[in-house]
Amino acid sequence: MLETVDYDRARLEGFLPFLLGSISPTIFVDEYWGSKPLLVKGHEGKFAKLFSRSSLDDLQHANSGNSLLAKGEPAIHGCTILRIDPGGKIAELDPRHFDSAGSYGATFQIKNFHRVDRTASELCASLKSELTFAGSVTCEVLLAIPGSLIPNHVDNESVFSIQVEGTRRWRISSRPVIQWPHRTLEMGDDGDVRAGDGEPWEYDVDRLKSDEFADFTLEPGDMLFHPSGAWHKLISVTPGTSGQSISLSMVFRNTMISKLFDELIRSRFASNGAWRNFPVALRSEMPDTIPPRLSEFFSARCHELRMLANSLDPNGLEVQRQWKRLVADYDSKIPDAKQGAHATDVVLPSEQLVLSAGQPLGFVTATDPDGHELAYIYYGSTEVCIDDAQLIPFARTLMRTQAFLAGAATEWTRPGLSWDRTKNLLEELLVLGILQRGNR
DSSP states (O other): OOOOOOHHHHHHHOSHHHHHTTSOHHHIIIIITTTOOEEEOOOTTTTTTTOOHHHHHHHHHOOTTSTTSOTTOOGGGGSEEEEEOTTSOEEEEOGGGOOGGGOTTSEEEEEOGGGTOHHHHHHHHHHHHHTTOOSOEEEEEEEEOTTOOEEEEEOSEEEEEEEEESEEEEEEESSOSSSSOSSOEEEOTTSOEEETTSOBOOSOOOOOOGGGEEEEEEOTTOEEEEOTTOEEEEEEEEOOTTSSEEEEEEEEEOOOTHHHHHHHHHHHHTTOGGGSSOOOOOTTTSTTSOOHHHHHHHHHHHHHHHHHHHHOOTTSHHHHHHHHHHHHOOOOOOOOTTTTTTTTSOOOTTOEEEEOOSSOEEEEEEEOTTSOEEEEEEETTEEEEEOOTTHHHHHHHHHHHSEEEGGGGGGSSSSOOOHHHHHHHHHHHHHHTSEEESOO
16 A cells, blocks of 8 residues: 555644655754755645645635634635746735636645645644744745746745646755755856845855756656755656646745844843833034944943853853744634634543644753753644743653653653642643543
């Protein structure tokens, strides 16, 4: 029997192994992420439970049952839809006018699909969590017609793309030509590299020989990963039975590391009034220099920044907390499938509980400056601080267990917790959405 994605299992254990096939996640991170493309061959229908044309049809005809939308709006309204005509003209389309069944005359790119489709949202959240990726992760759908071409370019993002219907043929460089670019790059007819908006590009880009490119043909059930910084172009498309080539992509956008330090600065200095606003000075005072009081102000802030940098421990609680907080941060407007369902019911020892899959999870333990061990659980924007030494091993086991019988959690600490205390903890985590009931 041909393997298909066991969706329930993947929600518990993670989607990355299902995308990578025989390639282990460890080998992928060590050898492919940021380094070279990877094609994983599959078979038609392998990813049917993740996405199909019917996923679009369902969203297109969904109505006021979704409380996030105005009455009468299709659920796909939360996406950005670009129409790409055969001549290359690109226009944004009002989602209310999108008809996937009648869209064969152009190629359509549907961005932010994770905002409207639960499965796509959980897929992105899982991959973000599994790879502990601290930047943004989004989902896109490409409905491509024969004749569709995407010119040679370099993305500021790493992409996992699964082929659903039809085929696509890509030419991709065997390695990145620039490390983690912060903008899309294109190559002009003169061979010069420029930014996607036409502006000159200011950083060096490696020149490659013709034998440093490879062709990849994606058929239904295949997965292609291409790293950020690699040249790639869509050469040709063969339609499926629907008249289009259909693919689903998970996009990991490059994010400056300064975002982490911005969070560290914010948390350290938010209580200091001097950091909460910029000073002002009359331009007429010193038209061509910085007034002395502003110079003194910025000197004091620079001194405080140097003190902060010298105090930071990369293995310490402050850095680890902010990193895991960014890992858990996720732009999804879809509530968890069972969010609120039976969340306030009394937990029974025989019940199966599972970690929620709707948001990325982050967990960190470290010692604070006073020598006390602390643990933090992050689930999307939810933060739970655990300062009870007996509960830290409970939380650590919880993050590694995925699915369990409630009664078994009493044995996660030494000495074990009473059932009453365990029950109260589990019920609190259910209300927060970090846990869900698995057998209802």
